[in-house]
Amino acid sequence: MIGIFDSGIGGLTTVRALMDTMPGYDIIYYGDTARTPYGTKSRQTVIGYALENTEFLLQKGAKIIVIACNTASSHAVDEIKKRYDVPIFEVITPAVHAAIKASKTGKIGVIGTRATISSRIYEQKIMELKPDAKVYSEPCPLLVSLVEEGWTKRPETTMIVKKYLQPLKTKQIDTLILGCTHYPLLKDTISKKIGGQTAIIDSGSAVSGAISSFLSENRELAESLPQNGKIDFYVSDVTEQFEKTAGAIVKKQIKLICVKK
Ligand code: DGL
Numbered sequence: 395m396i397g398i399f400d401s402g403i404g405g406l407t408t409v410r411a412l413m414d415t416m417p418g419y420d421i422i423y424y425g426d427t428a429r430t431p432y433g434t435k436s437r438q439t440v441i442g443y444a445l446e447n448t449e450f451l452l453q454k455g456a457k458i459i460v461i462a463c464n465t466a467s468s469h470a471v472d473e474i475k476k477r478y479d480v481p482i483f484e485v486i487t488p489a490v491h492a493a494i495k496a497s498k499t500g501k502i503g504v505i506g507t508r509a510t511i512s513s514r515i516y517e518q519k520i521m522e523l524k525p526d527a528k529v530y531s532e533p534c535p536l537l538v539s540l541v542e543e544g545w546t547k548r549p550e551t552t553m554i555v556k557k558y559l560q561p562l563k564t565k566q567i568d569t570l571i572l573g574c575t576h577y578p579l580l581k582d583t584i585s586k587k588i589g590g591q592t593a594i595i596d597s598g599s600a601v602s603g604a605i606s607s608f609l610s611e612n613r614e615l616a617e618s619l620p621q622n623g624k625i626d627f628y629v630s631d632v633t634e635q636f637e638k639t640a641g642a643i644v645k646k647q648i649k650l651i652c653v654k655k
Pocket of ligand 1: 402431432434464466507575
């Protein structure tokens with residue numbers, strides 16, 4: 395099984411992308427809804443949560459781990475790789491590759507949680523591959539909670555998105571990385587506010603290409619993974635809102651299994 399985790403609902407954008415690009419593979423998802431958001435927590439706390447989530451997925455039979463959360467990817471990927479000897483995917487590197495490919499002017503914007511933006515991981519990775527790039531980053535701390543709350547179409551959310559994107563608009567970026575897997579759920583609003591000509595890179599989806607290439611190069615592992623199209627959804631707290639929004643993202647009715655930590 396492919397094990398995927400996020401602090402909440404955002405990682406379902408990765409689940410959806412995997413369902414589209416590699417249909418059939420069994421998936422086990424864990425949304426840490428009781429402890430969301432991660433983006434306002436300290437590095438040590440996020441590392442602790444990420445290790446627990448990985449352990450949970452491995453115990454449930456995952457053979458590959460996908461950290462479908464930029465915050466956990468930026469803080470915890472090295473620790474997870476140190477402790478577990480299974481393929482681990484994070485969402486940042488694939489998004490960086492996609493952004494560099496998409497950008498013509500090299501002016502790239504990044505939005506994410508406070509934790510992701512202050513880690514400066516996107517700048518570092520972009521500059522390693524394209525030293526002449528100009529990277530402009532903005533933390534958008536309120537957006538995760540608005541998405542978890544299901545407020546994706548509210549006028550208040552549109553106003554907040556506009557305010558967050560204003561500094562990036564003045565920099566005339568031609569590519570914007572959604573450096574948080576919750577943000578694709580606000581993609582239409584973000585695209586409208588930043589301007590339709592700006593390429594939008596979705597970190598949650600970009601990772602599906604990396605997983606798919608990895609599995610075509612590692613046939614033995616790929617063939618050992620069950621492919622019955624089964625998806626198990628685990629959460630650390632059930633809320634009515636999560637159930638509704640989650641079903642809409644993966645476009646099927648889902649049954650949440652709550653596990654208390
Ligand atoms: N989806 C997570 C991310 O990509 C949200 C983090 C949070 O819970 O604040 O960063």
